[in-house]
Amino acid sequence: MRGGRGRGKGRGRRQRVMSFLKPCLLLMLARGEAHGYSLLDGIDEFGFDRERFDPSLIYRALRDMEDFGWVYSRWDDESQGPRRRVYQILPEGEIRLSEWVIELRRTRDEIDALLAAYEHNQRQNDK
Amino acid sequence: MRGGRGRGKGRGRRQRVMSFLKPCLLLMLARGEAHGYSLLDGIDEFGFDRERFDPSLIYRALRDMEDFGWVYSRWDDESQGPRRRVYQILPEGEIRLSEWVIELRRTRDEIDALLAAYEHNQRQNDK
DNA sequence: ACAGCTATAGACTAAATGTCAATAGAGTAG
DNA sequence: CTACTCTATTGACATTTAGTCTATAGCTGT
Numbered sequence: 001m002r003g004g005r006g007r008g009k010g011r012g013r014r015q016r017v018m019s020f021l022k023p024c025l026l027l028m029l030a031r032g033e034a035h036g037y038s039l040l041d042g043i044d045e046f047g048f049d050r051e052r053f054d055p056s057l058i059y060r061a062l063r064d065m066e067d068f069g070w071v072y073s074r075w076d077d078e079s080q081g082p083r084r085r086v087y088q089i090l091p092e093g094e095i096r097l098s099e100w101v102i103e104l105r106r107t108r109d110e111i112d113a114l115l116a117a118y119e120h121n122q123r124q125n126d127k
Numbered sequence: 128m129r130g131g132r133g134r135g136k137g138r139g140r141r142q143r144v145m146s147f148l149k150p151c152l153l154l155m156l157a158r159g160e161a162h163g164y165s166l167l168d169g170i171d172e173f174g175f176d177r178e179r180f181d182p183s184l185i186y187r188a189l190r191d192m193e194d195f196g197w198v199y200s201r202w203d204d205e206s207q208g209p210r211r212r213v214y215q216i217l218p219e220g221e222i223r224l225s226e227w228v229i230e231l232r233r234t235r236d237e238i239d240a241l242l243a244a245y246e247h248n249q250r251q252n253d254k
Numbered sequence: 255a256c257a258g259c260t261a262t263a264g265a266c267t268a269a270a271t272g273t274c275a276a277t278a279g280a281g282t283a284g
Numbered sequence: 285c286t287a288c289t290c291t292a293t294t295g296a297c298a299t300t301t302a303g304t305c306t307a308t309a310g311c312t313g314t
Contacts (some may be wrong), residue, residue: 013292036292040292054274081279081280085292111234209310
């Protein structure tokens with residue numbers, strides 16, 4: 001076993017990644033316009049832990065998506081409290097969401113393939 | 128629509144992420160020892176495109192996993208051609224793989240939830 | 255000798271994520 | 285009236301992960 005290359009990372013544990021947030025946000029916006037904070041309240045539907053979830057991630061994702069032309073935003077001055085930016089999904093965003101759905105289906109199928117291979121392995125080892 | 132903040136990224140398309148490679152490698156190693164290049168030949172089983180897949184990713188993943196104590200490697204001098212490093216999975220690696228399987232099942236379920244929500248939305252819009 | 259394949263490794267780049275702190279309006283408990 | 289809390293958005297910075305490109309080196313066939 002070669003000696004470490006000075007890359008001791010403690011433990012390679014990270015959270016899920018796979019850019020799951022943006023499709024979730026697009027889907028929520030497809031149900032109707034919303035602002036960042038209200039979207040934050042909705043993300044636990046998709047398995048995110050609302051308590052530990054940093055709001056800045058949502059705002060960043062929304063701004064990125066606006067730069068891509070997937071969503072549109074305007075300030076809402078009617079509401080009480082601090083001004084909120086209200087987002088709407090654009091046709092480009094609906095297209096991107098539908099592409100994402102296709103990619104996610106494929107990803108799911110690949111995960112299923114790995115799980116099946118793993119379980120197959122386990123059965124072999126039990127024999 | 129705010130003017131761009133100088134963040135024109137062309138198009139936000141990336142490949143799948145989710146650290147899928149390492150669990151695939153661990154699973155392949157669970158079936159028996161192997162070296163990097165032979166693992167490269169096996170990854171298309173999991174949906175990777177062997178042609179476009181850069182071998183250095185495999186070697187890096189293997190070294191990372193060795194640093195974590197999940198696999199063990201030794202030089203194989205018996206083989207012809209350039210020396211190859213042969214990897215074996217360690218008990219730590221089997222444990223990590225089983226944890227990964229649990230995480231992947233959860234990820235798959237979350238993808239399924241999003242897909243179901245998307246399809247539900249579509250049906251509503253058709254009405 | 256050299257072209258091509260097998261095999262591994264390193265450097266550099268780019269992108270995606272995560273963490274923290276700053277700002278600010280409104281309502282409310284004391 | 286002021287300190288505190290909740291809603292709301294933003295920016296800076298750090299870390300992690302993934303992707304590209306290049307280098308090295310042994311063997312094989314010509």
